[in-house]
Structure formats: structure tokens, C-alpha cells
Amino acid sequence: MTGGIAAYKAALLVRRLIAAGAIVDVIMTRGAREFIGPVTFEGLTGRNVRSDVWEDVPDGTHVALGQHAAAIVIYPATAHTLAKLANGLADDLLTTTALAHDGPVVVAPAMHTEMWSHPATSANLSTLRARGVTVVGPASGPLMGGDSGTGRVVEPEEVLAALRDVLAAPAPDGDEVAMPRPYAGRTLLVTAGGTREALDPVRFLGNRSSGRMGFAIAQAAAQQGATVVLVTAPSELATPPGVRRVDVVSADDMDAAVRLHEGVADAVVMAAAVADFRPEAQLPTKWRRTDGPPTIRLVANPDVLAGVVARRGDGPRPVVVGFAAQTGELETAAREKLAAKGVEMLVANDVSVPGIGFESRDNAVLILHRDGRQRDVPTASKALVAEAILAELLPLLD
Ligand code: CTP
Numbered sequence: 001m002t003g004g005i006a007a008y009k010a011a012l013l014v015r016r017l018i019a020a021g022a023i024v025d026v027i028m029t030r031g032a033r034e035f036i037g038p039v040t041f042e043g044l045t046g047r048n049v050r051s052d053v054w055e056d057v058p059d060g061t062h063v064a065l066g067q068h069a070a071a072i073v074i075y076p077a078t079a080h081t082l083a084k085l086a087n088g089l090a091d092d093l094l095t096t097t098a099l100a101h102d103g104p105v106v107v108a109p110a111m112h113t114e115m116w117s118h119p120a121t122s123a124n125l126s127t128l129r130a131r132g133v134t135v136v137g138p139a140s141g142p143l144m145g146g147d148s149g150t151g152r153v154v155e156p157e158e159v160l161a162a163l164r165d166v167l168a169a170p171a172p173d174g175d176e177v178a179m180p181r182p183y184a185g186r187t188l189l190v191t192a193g194g195t196r197e198a199l200d201p202v203r204f205l206g207n208r209s210s211g212r213m214g215f216a217i218a219q220a221a222a223q224q225g226a227t228v229v230l231v232t233a234p235s236e237l238a239t240p241p242g243v244r245r246v247d248v249v250s251a252d253d254m255d256a257a258v259r260l261h262e263g264v265a266d267a268v269v270m271a272a273a274v275a276d277f278r279p280e281a282q283l284p285t286k287w288r289r290t291d292g293p294p295t296i297r298l299v300a301n302p303d304v305l306a307g308v309v310a311r312r313g314d315g316p317r318p319v320v321v322g323f324a325a326q327t328g329e330l331e332t333a334a335r336e337k338l339a340a341k342g343v344e345m346l347v348a349n350d351v352s353v354p355g356i357g358f359e360s361r362d363n364a365v366l367i368l369h370r371d372g373r374q375r376d377v378p379t380a381s382k383a384l385v386a387e388a389i390l391a392e393l394l395p396l397l398d
Pocket of ligand 1: 191271273274301303304305323
């Protein structure tokens with residue numbers, strides 16, 4: 001880590017790397033320490049954070065970390081450190097480590113737009129790229145001090161994706177050092193979002209599901225090597241890299257799409273909030289105020305999840321994961337639902353708690369298994385909750 005306001009985001013990157021199975025040593029430059037303390041990273045990695053070439057000299061720390069690392073990630077990377085790397089300077093622990101390393105290097109530049117556009121920075125970046133360094137970003141957006149423009153560090157997910165790519169590529173000496181891809185060779189069918197049940201050409205009955213939880217699961221599964229089909233109700237969210245997206249609108253559409261794709265799935269993860277009922281008929285023309293208040297008769301929708309379980313019968317595939325959006329008491333209701341639905345795993349969350357669940361970036365869930373085991377996942381980003389769900393699911397696929 002080098003000295004930039006984006007240093008705080010490195011904590012999330014480190015957490016994601018550890019969740020993916022990496023062992024992470026953090027080196028902070030003096031500048032990085034001005035922005036964020038080392039204790040955060042020692043807590044996350046369980047290892048000492050280093051900054052000083054003059055510590056542990058007999059251990060050869062100034063070169064040892066670089067010699068042994070499978071990859072170096074510099075996040076964020078200042079213009080100054082990029083300049084030093086381009087010129088082979090080695091006046092601190094980060095740069096001695098980089099010079100002693102012959103494996104992949106990923107840098108995520110972060111600086112003001114003027115510094116990014118400066119010919120000196122451009123020339124240094126060209127040198128680094130020519131040497132095989134992977135440069136991720138920068139992105140555009142707000143910068144320190146109220147400015148905005150190109151120079152913002154990319155999000156940790158982009159660095160993870162770049163790192164997976166460089167590590168998956170065979171090294172020049174033929175050795176392969178791969179990040180764990182425990183879902184390689186598996187196919188997951190994931191549903192997401194809230195279905196829309198049409199009343200007339202302009203109106204629908206819907207729900208508050210944003211699709212974020214299902215998208216996070218699809219993204220994490222793809223990063224871990226799975227082939228992912230994501231059947232989603234209308235959502236503004238971007239399709240995660242490498243995921244095959246199938247857009248649907250109503251519960252009926254979702255049912256049809258799931259039937260089409262379930263045959264190839266090792267697991268079906270039903271994160272969608274599917275409407276249980278739909279208007280009996282969709283009016284062909286718009287209902288007008290002058291028509292007076294309508295009476296809407298509802299009829300039952302298919303239970304998509306129950307259909308998957310019924311068609312599978314006693315067969316081993318697909319393993320089915322259900323979700324339960326509860327309000328209030330979780331455990332008893334969730335246990336009952338797990339049994340009633342005949343799923344292998346049930347993910348329950350309390351949607352009445354503000355800040356988690358519907359429309360939120362975070363979630364907190366209780367994961368129940370059929371054999372009575374359970375795991376409580378306290379409030380965390382949906383990306384981390386997705387990783388916890390996938391970690392619980394993986395052993396069920398064997
Ligand atoms: N589900 C489904 N099709 C429906 C309704 C729900 O596939 N028509 C799936 C959801 O994707 C989720 C789980 O079933 O995985 C949610 O079930 P639950 O919350 O129990 O909804 P209901 O079955 O509607 O139960 P209830 O309304 O009694 O709580």
C-alpha cells in the first residue's frame with residue numbers, strides 16, 4: 001500500500017483475498033501509514049505489517065517477501081511509487097520487495113487527474129506495462145479535496161479479477177500458481193430480483209428486492225470458477241463478469257427460464273423474491289381514474305423452487321438452496337421452511353431490520369442445513385455474505 005486516500009479501501013481488498021484463500025503480507029509505505037493504521041491489517045491478516053527495511057535484517061526481509069510471494073498487488077499505487085518501480089529504485093521496503101520479485105505484479109494507480117495525465121506518469125506506465133506489469137484503472141469519479149476526474153482507484157473486485165487472471169495464466173517458467181477456484185467445473189443457476197406481475201400495460205405488483213444478493217452470489221461463484229446462469233427479474237445492476245444473464249419479468253417467466261436451465265445445474269440458488277400471486281387477468285388497456293377504483297382478483301403463481309425440488313425427486317442434482325425473507329423471529333420459522341420446502345440449505349434473513357436485506361448493500365443471514373447444522377453470518381457486505389453462502393454450499397456438491 002502506498003500513500004493515498006484510497007488506502008482505506010485496501011482493507012476490503014485484503015479481506016476479500018483472505019476469503020479467497022490467499023495468505024497476505026501487507027507492506028505499507030510511510031505515506032500509507034499517514035492515511036490508515038497498520039493494526040487494521042494485522043487484525044485482518046493475522047501477520048505483522050511491515051514498512052521498514054532496517055527491521056529483521058538477518059532474515060533478509062528486504063528481499064524475502066518479494067522472493068516468496070506468488071504475486072504483488074500495489075493498491076493504491078501513487079505516481080511516486082510507480083515512477084520508482086519504472087526506474088528500478090529501491091529506497092523502501094515496498095520497492096526492494098518489488099525488485100526482488102520475478103512473478104506477477106498488479107498495480108492500481110490512484111492520483112489526481114493532472115498527475116495521471118502528466119507525460120512523466122504516462123511514460124512510467126508504458127515502461128511498467130512493457131515489463132508485464134498489470135495496470136488496473138484508474139477509474140473516474142470524486143477525488144480527494146473535492147475534485148473529480150480520472151485517477152480514482154478501482155474497486156477491490158476489479159483487482160481480484162485481474163489477479164485471478166494473471167495467476168491463472170501459466171508463468172514464464174511453466175509453473176502454475178493459481179488462486180483457489182473451488183467452483184471450477186460446477187454450474188450454478190442463480191435467481192435474483194423481485195418479479196413484476198402486470199396489472200395493465202403500465203402498472204405491476206412488485207416487491208422491494210433489489211437483486212443485489214443474487215447478483216453478489218453469481219459474481220462470487222463466477223470468480224471462484226463456476227459456470228453461472230443468472231435468471232433475474234428487472235434490475236438495474238450490471239451483469240457480473242463471466243456470468244450468463246437471462247432477463248425475465250414475472251414469476252411465470254422465471255419458472256419457464258428455470259425449467260430451461262435447471263438440467264445443467266449442480267446447484268440452484270433461489271435468491272429471487274418471487275411473487276406468490278398475480279392479477280387474474282392483465283388488462284389490455286390502461287385503467288383510468290374515471291373507471292373508478294379497480295377490484296383486483298389474484299391467482300396463485302407457480303412456486304418456482306418447489307417445482308425444482310419436485311422435478312428432481314430423489315435424484316442427487318441439483319442441490320437446492322432456498323431463501324426466506326422473514327420479519328421477526330428467524331430460527332424456528334426458518335427450520336420449518338427448510339423442511340417444508342425440501343431444500344438442502346436455507347438462507348434466512350430478517351427483512352424488518354433497517355440497513356440489511358431489501359435494497360441494502362449489507363446483509364446478515366442465518367444459514368441452515370438439513371442435518372441440523374447452522375451458521376450465523378453477522379452483518380457484512382452482500383459480497384462477503386455471498387462468499388459465506390458459497391462456502392457452506394460447496395461441500396454439499398461433493
Ligand atoms: N419462491 C419461489 N416461488 C414462489 C415463491 C417463493 O421459488 N412463488 C422461492 C424464493 O425464491 C425463495 C423461497 O421460495 O427461495 C422463499 O420462500 P418463502 O419466503 O417461504 O416464500 P413463500 O413460499 O411464499 O412462503 P410464505 O409466503 O409462506 O412465507
